[in-house]
Amino acid sequence: MLRFATAGSVDDGKSTLVGRLLHDSKSVLTDQLEAVTHASRDRGQDTPDLALLTDGLRAEREQGITIDVAYRYFATPRRRFILADTPGHVQYTRNMVTGASTADLAIVLVDARHGVVEQTLRHAAVAALLRVPHVVLAVNKMDLVGYGQREFDRIVADFAERAGGPRPPRFTPVPVSALLGDNVVERSAHMDWYRGPTLLDLLETVPVGAGAADAPVRFPVQYVIRHGDSRYYAGQLASGTLRVGDRVTVHPSGTTSEITAIDALGTPVAAAHAPQSVSVRLADQRDVARGDMLTSGVDVPALTQEVRGAVCHLTDRPLRVGDRVLVRHTTRTVKGIVQDLGGAAELTANDLGRIALRTSRPLALDAYAVSRCTGAFLLIDPADGATLTAGMVDL
Template sequence: MTVNTTVDTLRFATAGSVDDGKSTLVGRLLHDSKSVLADQLEAVERASASRGQEGPDLALLTDGLRAEREQGITIDVAYRYFATAKRRFILADTPGHVQYTRNMVTGASTAELTIILVDARNGVVEQTRRHAAIAALLRVPHVVLAVNKMDLVGYEEKEFQRIVEDFAGDAAELGLPSFTPIPVSALVGDNVVDRSTSMDWYEGPALLEFLENVPVGVEAADAPARFPVQYVIRDGEVRHYAGQLVSGALRVGDRVTVHPSGETSEITGIDVLGVPAEVAYAPQSIGVRLADQRDVSRGDMITAGVDVPALTRDVRAAVCHLADRPLRVGDRVLVRHTTRTVKAIVQDLGGAAELGANDLGRVVLRTAEPLALDDYAVSRRTGAFILIDPADGATLTAGMVEL
């Protein structure tokens, strides 16, 4: 199959409770979209036959580790890459167990869409609500509610509608603005890649059709310009500030502000992949030259226009604790925000004594140096940070800024 090299890319994540059929759904998506190599399919067929199964167990296409297969569960985040004629895809396949909530946060943190899987026989369960809460917390732009195993409830529309109504109530309480419900049977293949002939009452798209057409990379035309400096490159007396433009646009001639110093200057040159340009747009990686010899270093942020980030040493955020060791009030940590890392102390945990692995909560930090922050609701890049253990460099906590 010939794939158009100019197509865009959708990053999406899957989440579901144990035994909801998520691995089978992903396997069906890969298999029916012709994204499985012949030798991979042959290996799955042999493994399935050795278990006495008549057909290939498509879940084996995603449960890549032998230990996982023996336990019948998916433990870690597995990234899959595939493409159709319309779009490329990066899939973060996350585990369903409640003790692996942190893995879903990892997988969904950069996703533009999340598929939350529900077993049609069980409906919305506590883990479904938890996955919805994480999607809302991470401000994932698009959410699909995939009601799986419709074949086991006779493809009944009323069963599907009951689950959709239950989920809608929880979504509203959690602040999840909208979602797209799709009835599927991953085992049989209904509404995964091909439209189902058993659910003529459903008039919406099959899952792959929706994934191929959902808008991606859409950013407001007036999004504020945010350019965290990653490297300073000296070329004689000239300094080039290199990094990724994470939001908005920068143009030659723009008046800019450098944070946290507050110094101002003017852009005299922009390079995109070494080629001079008059304008650059997120998420391009660029080099910028300024009119004045300013003291700009890695971790500084260059912005343009009057919409500037909040410069503060007091950080309030929603968090998911990722590490096995608890986070406690009084802990000294490092805060890594874009390309800047500063020391901080945990002042409050929303009234909790500590946060354990997979806990969702809130934190108040006091940093040693000011950070240029945006609210996470405004920017998932400049509104996010991680906490790091200063002793060993381990990642402790993922945070979403609340201004």
């Protein structure tokens, strides 16, 4: 399974690219294509507007822009995909953060006529902030610049220079025409100077989830299951490998025990690997509850009430120093107070910034650079449960 997100400035052709990818990979049902064809004719177009395959909201179709994150599931003989088509407008940066937060790859689109613009750099910065492992720079609308290699090379060099920052992105550039299908699924007959893979070739072959099972063990407890006199602790293994007989530490209490049984889908197994969902039984009757975390080995998380990190504010309600919030980390939710916003008076919707929090109880934290699961947190409004802010831990 590959999870990937698209991003780009307004009218760079993201939705058309996604529609072309779905259409040419034979992932569009006949009735869907007929509906798009009919809607396109109503708008005076002779050919199907493939962007309509992802712009599903009425407001999007009427305005001709992407507003919400559109998720699509499709598969080829080589791999399954979850695709998040995210908006290009700066006021929807929070939507891109949502779509890219779990992505293994981000496709950043650039219009070949306009080159790298401010929003291109913003999307590259968000991808870097979220530690998306792979970035593809798709230089779109190559047909409108005569399929010229010089224009493509200029944009690639410009992106490499200007999108540097503290963590220069490693990216793979691909020249495409989403409208005509060049280098999306099929190789272009108009750009024989390009020897690299098509976009689909990249998506089908990029490595996914490398090293998750070899990382330090992190098992956030989601449910406590009582079965007779025994207790099983259920959840998703965020990273590492758990085996029967392993010694584990329970955080935040610091107590230790031994794993005596592991069940996966009701079947006893000798070992579990991330990201499996399993239940485990311990040798001792320990006080373990939802929100606790089991770890194994000497590489343990930082147990702290001081949380610092980068954030993206997601709601129209401003976040200010002194605000009392709920902090959700993995399966644990605790009270917290905002102590600092990196010198800013407040954060408003779509702002990227820094934060310092103090929580009422300790959290078992990893740096986001180490783990995108145990290094992430959310701030929630205690009054109505609304999600306020998404954060990435610095240690």
